[in-house]
Amino acid sequence: MSAREQVIVEYGHEEGEFYLSQVQRTEPFERNNHYHGTYEIYYLLAGRRYYFIKDASYSVAAGDLIFINKYDVHKTSVLGSPQHERIVMNFSDDFLGKDHPLFRPELLRMFVREPHQFRLKPQEQWHVERLLARMAEEARRRDEGFELSLRLLLTELLLFAARLKAEPADAAEDPLSPVHRKIGQVVKHLNAHFSQRLPLPELSTAFGLSPAYLSRTFKKITGFTIVGYQHLMRVREAQSLLAATDDKIADIAVAVGFEQFAHFNRTFKKLTGASPTRYRKLNRRP
Missing domain, CATH: 2.60.120.280 (Regulatory protein AraC)
Known part of the structure; x- marks a missing residue:
C-alpha cells in the first residue's frame, strides 16, 4: 500500500x-x-x-x-x-x-x-x-x-x-463520445458472432471505420485487440461447454470457432490457467 x-x-x-x-x-x-x-x-x-x-x-x-x-x-x-x-x-x-x-x-x-x-x-x-x-x-x-x-x-x-x-x-452529464457507442456496437457484433471468421477489413467496412482506426480505438476503449476479444469470447463459451456437456474437447474447439486444436489448447490455457482437460475435471457440473 x-x-x-x-x-x-x-x-x-x-x-x-x-x-x-x-x-x-x-x-x-x-x-x-x-x-x-x-x-x-x-x-x-x-x-x-x-x-x-x-x-x-x-x-x-x-x-x-x-x-x-x-x-x-x-x-x-x-x-x-x-x-x-x-x-x-x-x-x-x-x-x-x-x-x-x-x-x-x-x-x-x-x-x-x-x-x-x-x-x-x-x-x-x-x-x-x-x-x-x-x-x-x-x-x-x-x-x-x-x-x-x-x-x-x-x-x-x-x-x-x-x-x-x-x-x-442525464445525457447532458455523460462525457462518453459517439465513438464509445460505436465500439459498443462492434462489441455486440463480436459477441453475437464470436465463432465466425471476422476479418478486420470486413468488420471495419460494416461499421464505417478504417481498419487502422477501428483496431486502435477498439484497443483503447476495451483494453483488448479485436482478435484477443474474440478469443476470450470463444474460451468463455468453451468453458461453459466443458463444464455442462460430455462433448469431445476437439468438437468443442471447432464449435466455438477454433480451426486448429493446438491453437485452442494454447489459447484456453493462457486465458484460464488450465488445460481444457483439467478445467473440465475441476469444474464438471453434476
Whole structure:
C-alpha cells in the first residue's frame, strides 16, 4: 500500500465465496479487462470513473451503483481527476445462490438487466452507504456470526436494488463520445458472432471505420485487440461447454470457432490457467 492508495477494508478474494474491498486512490489507476465466476457490485463513493462492461461504456459518478454478472468482461479506468473512492463486492452462488435459504430469483435479476448502472438519489445513496458500511465493519471485526450477518446485509442490498426503477444518467452529464457507442456496437457484433471468421477489413467496412482506426480505438476503449476479444469470447463459451456437456474437447474447439486444436489448447490455457482437460475435471457440473 502506498500514499496514493489507501485500503480501508479488504476481505476474501473475488473468485471466492465473498469478497469486499474499499479503497481510496489519489493517482491514476486502471484495472485491466477481466471476468470472473462471481457476481460483482461496484459502488463509487467519491470521484468519477469510466467503466466498460460487456458491450457498453458507462460514465460513473459518485453515488452510482453498478451490477456485473458472472463472466461479463469489464474494465474500469480514469475519467477526469484520478482521485476516487470505491467499494467492490463479489459473491458466489454458494454464498447466496439458489440452494441458500435466503435465495430468491428476483435478488439476482439486476445482474442480467441493462443498463448495468443505477444512478441513485440522495436518500437511496444514504441507505446503500449505510448497508455497505455495516458490511465493511463486519468484515473488519469478524465477530462470531459475521458471515451470517454479511449474508443478511447482502440480501437486504439486493432486495433494495431489485425494487429500484432504473433511471438513465442525464445525457447532458455523460462525457462518453459517439465513438464509445460505436465500439459498443462492434462489441455486440463480436459477441453475437464470436465463432465466425471476422476479418478486420470486413468488420471495419460494416461499421464505417478504417481498419487502422477501428483496431486502435477498439484497443483503447476495451483494453483488448479485436482478435484477443474474440478469443476470450470463444474460451468463455468453451468453458461453459466443458463444464455442462460430455462433448469431445476437439468438437468443442471447432464449435466455438477454433480451426486448429493446438491453437485452442494454447489459447484456453493462457486465458484460464488450465488445460481444457483439467478445467473440465475441476469444474464438471453434476
